[in-house]
Amino acid sequence: xxxxxxxxxxxxxxxxxxxxxxxxxxxxxxxxxxxxxxxxxxxxxxxxxxxxxxxxxxxxxxxxxxxxxxxxxxxxxxxxxxxxxxxxxxxxxxxxxxxxxxxxxxxxxxxxxxxxxxxxxxxxxxxxxxxxxxxx
Amino acid sequence: xxxxxxxxxxxxxxxxxxxxxxxxxxxxxxxxxxxxxxxxxxxxxxxxxxxxxxxxxxxxxxxxxxxxxxxxxxxxxxxxxxxxxxxxxxxxxxxxxxxxxxxxxxxxxxxxxxxxxxxxxxxxxxxxxxxxxxxx
DNA sequence: CTGTGTGCAAAGGGTTTGCAAGTAC
DNA sequence: GTACTTGCAAACCCTTTGCACACAG
Numbered sequence: 085x086x087x088x089x090x091x092x093x094x095x096x097x098x099x100x101x102x103x104x105x106x107x108x109x110x111x112x113x114x115x116x117x118x119x120x121x122x123x124x125x126x127x128x129x130x131x132x133x134x135x136x137x138x139x140x141x142x143x144x145x146x147x148x149x150x151x152x153x154x155x156x157x158x159x160x161x162x163x164x165x166x167x168x169x170x171x172x173x174x175x176x177x178x179x180x181x182x183x184x185x186x187x188x189x190x191x192x193x194x195x196x197x198x199x200x201x202x203x204x205x206x207x208x209x210x211x212x213x214x215x216x217x218x219x220x
Numbered sequence: 221x222x223x224x225x226x227x228x229x230x231x232x233x234x235x236x237x238x239x240x241x242x243x244x245x246x247x248x249x250x251x252x253x254x255x256x257x258x259x260x261x262x263x264x265x266x267x268x269x270x271x272x273x274x275x276x277x278x279x280x281x282x283x284x285x286x287x288x289x290x291x292x293x294x295x296x297x298x299x300x301x302x303x304x305x306x307x308x309x310x311x312x313x314x315x316x317x318x319x320x321x322x323x324x325x326x327x328x329x330x331x332x333x334x335x336x337x338x339x340x341x342x343x344x345x346x347x348x349x350x351x352x353x354x355x356x
Numbered sequence: 357c358t359g360t361g362t363g364c365a366a367a368g369g370g371t372t373t374g375c376a377a378g379t380a381c
Numbered sequence: 382g383t384a385c386t387t388g389c390a391a392a393c394c395c396t397t398t399g400c401a402c403a404c405a406g
Contacts, residue, residue: 098360100403119395130363135396137361153287153344177338186338194330196347202313202322205349208289211332215339234380234385255370266388271371273386 087111089193091210095144102129106137113185116150116176118156152178152210160187173206179215186215223247231280238265241283242273251320252286252294252312288314288321288346296323309342315351322351 088107092099105126110117123131138159141147146197150158163174174190188211196204224243240314241262254313259267265308274295277283286294299310311324324347332340 093280100361100405102362128289131395132364132397133362140361151289177336177340179338188336191332191335194328194332196308196330199327200313200324200351201351202315202347203355204313204347205316207348208346210344211338211340212343214339216337219339236380236386238387267370268372269387280399 091146095117095146097140102133103137105129106134107141110147110159110161113160115186116152116160117155118160120156131176142148149207150176150185150187150210152176153212154178154185158185160185163187163189175209175211177211177213177215179218180212181214181218184215184217185210227282230351231282233276233280237334238262238269239273242270243277246283246295246297249296251322252288252296254294255290256292280349286312286321286323286346287344287346288312290314290319290321294321301327311345311347313347313349313351315354316348317350317354320351320353 088104088111089099091107092103097103106122106129108123109125119134122134122194123129126134138147142149142159148157148162150160152158169170173193175191177188178185193207193209196202196207197199224240225235225245227243227325228239233239242258242265245258245261253304255270258270259265262270274283278285281298283295284298286296288294309329310328311327312321313324314321329343329345334340
């Protein structure tokens with residue numbers, strides 16, 4: 085709990101019980117979390133405020149949004165992002181069976197040689213398949 | 221107009237004016253089209269029916285949905301899809317300036333060597349940047 | 357004390373469902 | 382004629398906005 089407290093202070097966000105619990109939940113999650121799953125676990129907090137909380141976390145570079153194609157936006161802690169730039173150009177993986185989404189920090193993103201006439205600046209890659217847990 | 225008529229017949233969908241016009245629009249579009257842009261061009265048709273039309277086209281493998289990260293879902297004709305399988309594993313490109321999205325049919329998708337413990341089966345790649353038109 | 361954060365109510369937007377009338381074949 | 386398709390109304394869900402109260406610093 086004290087780690088996440090430090091994160092909030094470092095980003096000049098006020099330390100409130102709601103923020104602590106949300107951030108703690110994400111800090112210890114093994115997969116990216118959807119807003120829905122946060123609501124389910126933290127029932128007593130207001131759903132609308134949760135939108136604002138996630139938005140401010142995202143703006144400060146504490147978390148990043150993952151569009152994994154399931155329709156549900158998910159969020160995960162940023163490894164090295166800040167309010168100026170999101171370094172979220174790593175590969176994401178979404179399991180077709182359990183629906184969980186992970187950041188594949190260890191996987192090298194492919195270099196896109198610019199064969200098209202368009203100028204490539206960023207990219208978003210989501211791999212899909214069966215995750216380690218569901219394979220066994 | 222006769223090409224799209226053949227497509228509908230081949231997929232066992234009834235040939236109606238609405239379907240012809242929607243499909244014709246997508247057939248001749250240079251970029252993927254959003255539902256909003258279809259509504260703008262085909263004002264006289266019912267918005268709700270358009271949802272169902274796009275859904276049935278997608279289910280029959282005539283078009284595929286592209287989630288380009290703009291929030292607006294877009295659709296493009298499938299090169300070689302059918303009701304059993306979508307071969308939409310080509311790379312997509314989204315322009316930050318004009319917002320247009322293209323299928324990069326010519327770009328070879330990278331082969332993902334399975335370095336993770338998860339089993340990779342499909343992928344979704346969206347490149348972002350500035351398109352040819354906006355560069356000039 | 358001051359400004360930020362929270363909760364509630366309401367509004368907004370996109371999407372889906374139900375049903376009767378219309379139309380392709 | 383029959384089954385599919387359409388249009389309209391209403392419902393549903395997710396997300397945003399406005400505002401008064403509560404609370405962190």
